[in-house]
Amino acid sequence: MKLKDQIAIVTGGAMGNGLGIVKVFLKYGATVIILDYSDELNTTLKKLNNYKNQLFAYKVDIRNEESIQKCINHIIQNHNHIDVLVNNAGICNLELFANMSSELRDKHFDINIKGSWNVTKAVIPYMEKNKKGSIINLSSVTGPMVADTGEVAYATTKAALIGFTKSLAIEEVENNIRVNAILPGYILTPMVEKMAQETNEQNPQEVIDNIAKAIPMRRLGTPEEIGELAAFLACDESSYITGQTIVIDGGSTLPETNSMGI
Numbered sequence: 001m002k003l004k005d006q007i008a009i010v011t012g013g014a015m016g017n018g019l020g021i022v023k024v025f026l027k028y029g030a031t032v033i034i035l036d037y038s039d040e041l042n043t044t045l046k047k048l049n050n051y052k053n054q055l056f057a058y059k060v061d062i063r064n065e066e067s068i069q070k071c072i073n074h075i076i077q078n079h080n081h082i083d084v085l086v087n088n089a090g091i092c093n094l095e096l097f098a099n100m101s102s103e104l105r106d107k108h109f110d111i112n113i114k115g116s117w118n119v120t121k122a123v124i125p126y127m128e129k130n131k132k133g134s135i136i137n138l139s140s141v142t143g144p145m146v147a148d149t150g151e152v153a154y155a156t157t158k159a160a161l162i163g164f165t166k167s168l169a170i171e172e173v174e175n176n177i178r179v180n181a182i183l184p185g186y187i188l189t190p191m192v193e194k195m196a197q198e199t200n201e202q203n204p205q206e207v208i209d210n211i212a213k214a215i216p217m218r219r220l221g222t223p224e225e226i227g228e229l230a231a232f233l234a235c236d237e238s239s240y241i242t243g244q245t246i247v248i249d250g251g252s253t254l255p256e257t258n259s260m261g262i
């Protein structure tokens, strides 16, 4: 029970990677608080009813600074402290740079960058007071390392989160707050299913199958695999790790070419 007695906030925990993180954190004994704006949240809570004493949720948009501050104040009133924050909520809407509106660009920047900023800003004073914390940001291999077409706005935000991670890590080291980033490759989530649908409306499964073929492990990752890495970064087993970017991609960023080799 490596997360026993830990109070953890997971943004975007209603589905996808966030839900995988929530499930693994619950398994390891954490009290988990989901912040998510999706209507799916109710269904998720019902499905996890076995954990009802350990699981709490707020339906909130991470873009709304005032609402986020109210949630965090409320969480502190009820739980007294916050040990772990996972900035997982994010969006990816495919669009070529030439066609991308300023509105769609800003939507990515507002959720993926400013949303993570807002929640961190509200949580960190309490971690500082407690002289303890682990913050985990969901970046991506997309942006810092690789990209597919239509991902300029998304990739920009995911690269920005690396700068956020490193600069916050150095500022907060004296407060015993560690800040790290997870860089997943393709993980099978509603986000990727939607992107596959946008890429090939007739046959989205073919898109998923072709992604899998291009990955050395020949499969997409699972949200629970992201959860296990997040749990490691959240707990004391990773106590000497801060400011780092950890890739979890089934080897997808390894191949140098697809033609050389015996």
Ligand SMILES: NC(=O)c1ccc[n+]([C@@H]2O[C@H](COP(=O)([O-])OP(=O)(O)OC[C@H]3O[C@@H](n4cnc5c(N)ncnc54)[C@H](O)[C@@H]3O)[C@@H](O)[C@H]2O)c1
Pocket: 011, 012, 013, 014, 015, 016, 017, 018, 035, 036, 037, 038, 060, 061, 062, 063, 087, 088, 089, 090, 091, 111, 115, 138, 139, 140, 141, 183, 184, 185, 186, 187, 188, 189, 190, 191, 192
């Ligand atoms: N799936 C992948 O292949 C992949 C790869 C690399 C990185 N990531 C990152 O993992 C994170 C989760 O991705 P996913 O694939 O699970 O996505 P998803 O779309 O399946 O789930 C995202 C969750 O975030 C919530 N959310 C989005 N915007 C929000 C907002 N403004 N306020 C509150 N909640 C909000 C959604 O309601 C949803 O529950 C993202 O940051 C994404 O960039 C995903």
